[in-house]
Amino acid sequence: MCHVETESFRALLTEPGQALLAELRDYLPGQELAVATRLRRSHPAELVSAAIGQARLRQRAAAKFGAADAARMYFTPDGVEQATRTSVAEWRAARFKTLGVRRLADLCSGVGGDAIALARAGIEVLAVDRDPLTCAVAEANAAALGLDGLIEQRCGDVADVDLDGFDAVFVDPARRGGRGRIFDPESYSPPLSWAVAAAQQAPFAALKVAPGIPHDAVPEGAEAEWVSDGGDVKEAVLWFGTDAAAPHRATLLPSGATLTGGRLPDPEPGPVRRYLYEPDGAVIRAHLVAEVARELDATLIDPTIAYLTADTLRSTPFATPYEITDVLPFGLKKLKALLRERGVGTVVIKKRGSAIEPEELRRKLKPEGANSCTVFLTRVAGAPSMLLGQPAN
Template identity: 70%
Template sequence: MEIESFRALLTDEGQALLAELRGFREADELALATRLRRSHPAELVRAAFEQARLRQRAAAKFGADAEAMYFTPDGVEQATRRSVAEWRAGRFAALGVRRLADLCCGIGGDAIALARAGVSVLAVDRSELTCAVAGANAAALGLADRIEVRCADVADVDPAGFDAVFTDPARRTARGRVFDPEAYSPPLSWAIEAARRTPYGALKVAPGIPHALVPDGAEAEWVSDRGEVKEAVLWFGTGAADPYRATLLPGDHTLTGTGTPATAGPVGRYLYEPDGAVIRAGLVSDVAGQVRGRLIDPMIAYVTSDELVATPYAHAYEIGEALPYNVKRLKALLRERGAGTVVIKKRGMAVTPEELRRQLRPSGPHEVTVILSRTDHGPLMMLGQPVGAAT
């Protein structure tokens, strides 16, 4: 999208087109586009359709706000999900932050959440189009008085006078994802320095960041939304006693710890599958402590216990059988149970669930969960049923 086309959408004619396209269906696009081109410039109609499609895609992240917001293709993909942005904004507000510099602000998803939490935001990005979109979003949601958008290189922004800095470096190029943190734009080392120049700081990093790269004095937080890990953030100045945190949304469940190892032992009556944020944060042992359990293998993120203990940080399964892995034996057990639907979970084993399901050829009225895992005593198969994660 060119910036001239985007600015045309903000005119009265562009707004009328967007209103007409609200809720349009793909099946109606050709006829609708043909009709609209009779009375509007073709380029404006094309831009309006692109924006309407982006709004529909963005609804998964922004909910009802997406209908009023503006997007770029990269903006939809890379913007922070609303629930995650609101969680982070709440943390900043609870720390007493009232003025924050949002560096690499993108289309303004985080700036919007921060402004709604009572924080005044300077939103900075070097893309003229992205800044125009961020400014339009602030105005569309009635937050223009709390969000100042500045088109600039983040390296030229003086953080003096701000309570906090939040940086979301670009982790993609035209070639795809960037895995070297020093190849981020701006580099991780620069973003860490920026975060330390104000009382509080935070910067977004890839969820797969190794613990060894977490700087001294920083708190690393992994956030999941409805069981899917969305991001990792390095926090500075929070005074956290523990260096690692896992936060599960919705519900704002947050677990902290040091990631100390847990003991391993035999499979008990219940198996717990920790949330992905817990695993990334290295807090599986903390969940084991909560459920008075143990690991089934020192290097595998499955916890077992003889008790069913309520925890929001793991899904629990009641285990009926735990046997050495054998496809022929597994097939017989599933036949005995009348299993037609087989949910296969695995850790540490080179097994493709789809291929295994074809070998098992399940048929019957019941559903069974099969959990496969590597252990010190060889590969293991466990058959059970989910009992739900208490909240």
């Protein structure tokens, strides 16, 4: 079956296949039946199906890779889902470049998202994956982007790769199985322990792990970095050889702002003050809320809730500030009355430490009016509460 899929993909690289893909570049979703019917009059049905499938994948990939690259690249369904988005891959490649890496082994390389960013940074890459179709796609991507001189694609078992002579190793193990996401790092494919052993064979290494990895599962001597993009946490990476002074790092893209630490005690809780700060998800995952609290002279609103509060407004890339107007015990009737009284028709609902679903609450509120408001459903000193306010910057 895999051989048949690979041959079907390689047919897209022929002149007829390329012509079909060019013709499908601007097709709209929902037109598949009409387009397929028309194209099958002059092309083999199997080639038409493969081209339409690839065009659909390219459209999905545009959000991760950018429209220009996605229009030239090739994908598999799993490749689109699991590949590193370009902004994150470029950040990691820049870190490797800064470390002086010139030659790197990319193990479990997938369709080549990381290899492309590394090659564009001027790093020679050996990209290894065991799936023949994935390897064929990755090889075609390197050629399509003019990077095949820097990327060597190899199809085989990553355990068979001789890592002598490489400055760095990058491992992106499979973290999904037949039942969905895998949370136990030793159930990754390959397991985290194998990846750590591979990392120790090169001067530098980075191992991609799930953002929810328990902190006690981070190997001794590793620097754990959590990366968010546009406010959404995308991944966690274990770095080796960086001689980091602090064990944890949070990096926020696209700005590239980075925060290190991980040794401060939790901030003290206190009453809600004029400003509420919502730390970025990467900061929370990296357990660096205390570092941000110190920077802002802030306290927690509750010992178990990662919202900070302070009397003064200070600029920080690591938390979003809100000016709070009301701090009340949670009550639907009271909230509806307040919003109606203030003519609020646009409500942004955020929650942390509350079982209430924002969309369900929005339906019950039925807001009307020209004004806007941000509502926080949370706990203050252990009590279910609602905080009303506005973005402060």
